Amino acid sequence: MWNVFRAELTKLRRPSLSLSTIAAVTFVVGLVTSLLFLLVDSPEGNGERGVRIGREVLSLPDGLSIGFSNSAGLLGIVALCIFAAQTAQEYTYGTLRNLLVRQPSRMKILIGKLVAMKLFAIAMVTLAAILSIALSYVFAGVKDVSTIAWSTSDAQTAVLRTFINVLIATIGYGIFGMILGLLFRSPISAISIGVIWNLIIEGLLSAFITNIDKYFPGQLLSIVAQGGNDRISYQYSLLTSYAFLVAAFIIVAVLFKKRDVAN
Amino acid sequence: MSSPLALDVADLSKKYGDRMALSHANFEVPMGSICGFVGPNGSGKTTTIRMLLGLIKPTTGGGHVLGESITEPEKYLPRVGAMIEGPAFYPALTGLQNLTVLAKLGGFDVDSIQKLLEIVGLADRGDSKYKTYSLGMKQRLGIAASLLPNPKLLVLDEPTNGLDPAGIQEIRNLLRKLADAGTTVFVSSHLLSEIEMISDHLVMLRLGKVIFSGKTSELLAKQLPVIVAKPSNKDDLDKLVKIAKDNGHDAKIVDQNVHVIGAADYSAQFNKSAFDAGIILESLTPIRPSLEDTFFEMTGD
Numbered sequence: 289m290w291n292v293f294r295a296e297l298t299k300l301r302r303p304s305l306s307l308s309t310i311a312a313v314t315f316v317v318g319l320v321t322s323l324l325f326l327l328v329d330s331p332e333g334n335g336e337r338g339v340r341i342g343r344e345v346l347s348l349p350d351g352l353s354i355g356f357s358n359s360a361g362l363l364g365i366v367a368l369c370i371f372a373a374q375t376a377q378e379y380t381y382g383t384l385r386n387l388l389v390r391q392p393s394r395m396k397i398l399i400g401k402l403v404a405m406k407l408f409a410i411a412m413v414t415l416a417a418i419l420s421i422a423l424s425y426v427f428a429g430v431k432d433v434s435t436i437a438w439s440t441s442d443a444q445t446a447v448l449r450t451f452i453n454v455l456i457a458t459i460g461y462g463i464f465g466m467i468l469g470l471l472f473r474s475p476i477s478a479i480s481i482g483v484i485w486n487l488i489i490e491g492l493l494s495a496f497i498t499n500i501d502k503y504f505p506g507q508l509l510s511i512v513a514q515g516g517n518d519r520i521s522y523q524y525s526l527l528t529s530y531a532f533l534v535a536a537f538i539i540v541a542v543l544f545k546k547r548d549v550a551n
Numbered sequence: 552m553s554s555p556l557a558l559d560v561a562d563l564s565k566k567y568g569d570r571m572a573l574s575h576a577n578f579e580v581p582m583g584s585i586c587g588f589v590g591p592n593g594s595g596k597t598t599t600i601r602m603l604l605g606l607i608k609p610t611t612g613g614g615h616v617l618g619e620s621i622t623e624p625e626k627y628l629p630r631v632g633a634m635i636e637g638p639a640f641y642p643a644l645t646g647l648q649n650l651t652v653l654a655k656l657g658g659f660d661v662d663s664i665q666k667l668l669e670i671v672g673l674a675d676r677g678d679s680k681y682k683t684y685s686l687g688m689k690q691r692l693g694i695a696a697s698l699l700p701n702p703k704l705l706v707l708d709e710p711t712n713g714l715d716p717a718g719i720q721e722i723r724n725l726l727r728k729l730a731d732a733g734t735t736v737f738v739s740s741h742l743l744s745e746i747e748m749i750s751d752h753l754v755m756l757r758l759g760k761v762i763f764s765g766k767t768s769e770l771l772a773k774q775l776p777v778i779v780a781k782p783s784n785k786d787d788l789d790k791l792v793k794i795a796k797d798n799g800h801d802a803k804i805v806d807q808n809v810h811v812i813g814a815a816d817y818s819a820q821f822n823k824s825a826f827d828a829g830i831i832l833e834s835l836t837p838i839r840p841s842l843e844d845t846f847f848e849m850t851g852d
Contacts, residue, residue, distance in 0.1 A: 291656050295656035299644065302648070304643050305643075377641075381641060382636070382637075383641060385604075385636075385639065386640075388604075388606055389628055389631070390628070390699075391656050392605050392625040548607035
C-alpha cells in the first residue's frame with residue numbers, strides 16, 4: 289500500500305493538477321469570504337441561502353472562520369472532481385492494467401490511492417484556511433468589522449475546530465467522487481453526475497422539502513463543515529453521511545475487486 | 552528431462568455472454584525461449600494475456616506462470632514485465648515520471664529508469680510529456696516500462712506497432728538479447744514475418760482455439776516446399792501441371808507459374824520430365840513456405 293501511495297503522490301504532484309487546484313481553491317475561498325464581508329449590509333443576506341450574518345456575529349471569535357466553513361460545500365465539489373478524475377482516468381487512459389500488473393492486490397491500489405488523495409485534500413484545505421483567514425482580516429478592515437476577538441484563544445480553537453470539520457467534509461465529498469469514478473469509469477460522467485447530484489438535486493430538493501436534507505450525504509457533509517446547525521446535530525450529520533459513504537465505498541470496492549479489467 | 556516452463560495453460564477458457572473468447576486452450580512455453588503468440592484479430596490473444604496477468608478471471612481451466620498458479624498473480628507478477636494492448640500512460644506526465652510511477656508502485660529501483668530509457672532510445676526525450684510522443688516513442692516507453700522489474704518473463708502485445716523498420720530491428724535485437732540473458736519472451740503479433748524471424752517457439756490461435764503449439768522449426772519443417780516452375784512458353788502451363796500430377800504431386804497455376812507441392816529433391820526429376828516432354832523452363836525455384844503461408848494453410852483463411 290505504501291508503494292501505491294508513493295506512486296499516486298507522483299501523479300498528484302504534477303504542475304497542471306496542483307496549479308488548477310490552487311486556482312480553484314483561491315477562487316472558491318476568495319468568492320465566499322469576500323461576499324461574506326462585502327455584503328454584510330445587504331438585506332438579501334451574505335451567507336448560504338440568503339442567511340444574514342451581521343457585524344456582531346463576524347466580530348465574535350468564531351467570525352474568523354465563518355468564511356472558511358461557508359466555503360466547505362464548494363471546496364467539497366473541488367475535491368469530488370479531483371478524486372473522481374484521478375480514479376476514473378485510470379480506466380479512460382487504460383493505465384489501470386499497468387497498475388494492476390505492478391500491484392495485483394486491488395484493495396491495496398484502492399486504499400493507497402485514497403490515502404494519497406486524502407493527503408492532497410489536507411493540503412487543499414490548509415491552503416483554503418490560510419487564504420480565508422487572510423482575506424477575512426483584509427475585508428474586516430474594509431467593512432469595519434472588529435477583529436479584537438479574533439486574536440483570542442477561543443478564536444484559535446474555533447479555527448482549529450472548523451479546519452477539522454471542513455477537512456472531514458472535504459474528504460467525504462472526495463470519497464463520494466472516488467465512488468462515482470469507480471462506478472462510472474469515466475471522469476466526465478463521474479464529475480457531472482456528482483456535481484449535478486450535489487448542487488442541483490440535493491440543493492433543490494432541500495430548498496423545497498423540509499428536513500429532507502437529513503437524508504442527503506452532500507447536505508449532511510455541509511452541515512458537518514459548519515459544526516452542525518439548529519435542526520441537525522453535528523453527530524447525526526457526521527455519522528449518517530459517513531455511514532452512506534462507507535456503505536457505498538464497500539459496494540464499489542467489491543465491484544472493483546471482482547470486475548474484469550478488459551479495457 | 553523436459554526444460555522448465557515459463558508458462559503453461561490447461562483447458563483455459565473465457566466466455567463473455569454467449570461468445571467463447573478462448574476455448575479450452577492448452578499450451579506450454581519453455582523457460583528462456585522467445586515464443587510468438589499469433590492469430591488474427593479477435594482470435595483470443597489479448598484475452599489469454601489478460602488471464603495470464605490476473606486482469607480477468609478464466610471461466611474454466613487454469614495455468615501457471617513461472618511455476619505459480621494464475622489464480623495467485625501476486626506471486627509471479629513482480630518477476631513479469633508486460634505491455635498489454637499497446638502502451639498506456641498519463642499524458643500530462645513526462646516519460647520519466649510515468650516510469651517513476653510504475654517503478655514506485657512495483658517497488659523497483661527508480662535509478663534504473665534512465666538506463667532503460669537509453670536502452671529503448673528515449674534518453675533524450677525522457678523529460679518530454681507523454682502526450683507529445685509519437686506512436687513509436689509511446690511504444691518504446693511501453694517496452695521500457697515492461698523492463699522495469701528486470702523480468703524473468705516478458706509479455707508483449709504487438710510491441711512493434713508504430714515503429715519504423717530501424718525501430719523494429721532494434722526491438723528484435725533487444726528481445727534476442729534478453730532471451731540470451733535468460734528472459735522468456737512471450738510476444739503476440741499479427742506480423743507473422745516478424746514472429747518468424749525472432750521466435751523459436753510458437754502458439755497459434757484461431758477463433759479462440761489453439762491450432763498449434765510447439766517449436767517454430769518443427770512447424771515449418773512439416774510444410775513441404777513449393778517448387779515454382781516458369782515455362783518459357785505459357786501454353787505449356789497445363790502440361791506442366793499434368794506432369795506433376797502424374798508423378799503424384801499436387802500442382803496448380805499461379806500467376807503464369809506452376810506451383811508444385813513437393814520435396815525439394817523432386818525439382819531435378821520435375822525438370823527432367825518437363826525437358827522430356829519438350830518443355831523449356833525459364834526458371835525452377837524451390838521455396839520454403841513462410842510462417843504466413845503455413846498459417847493460412849492451417850487456418851484455411
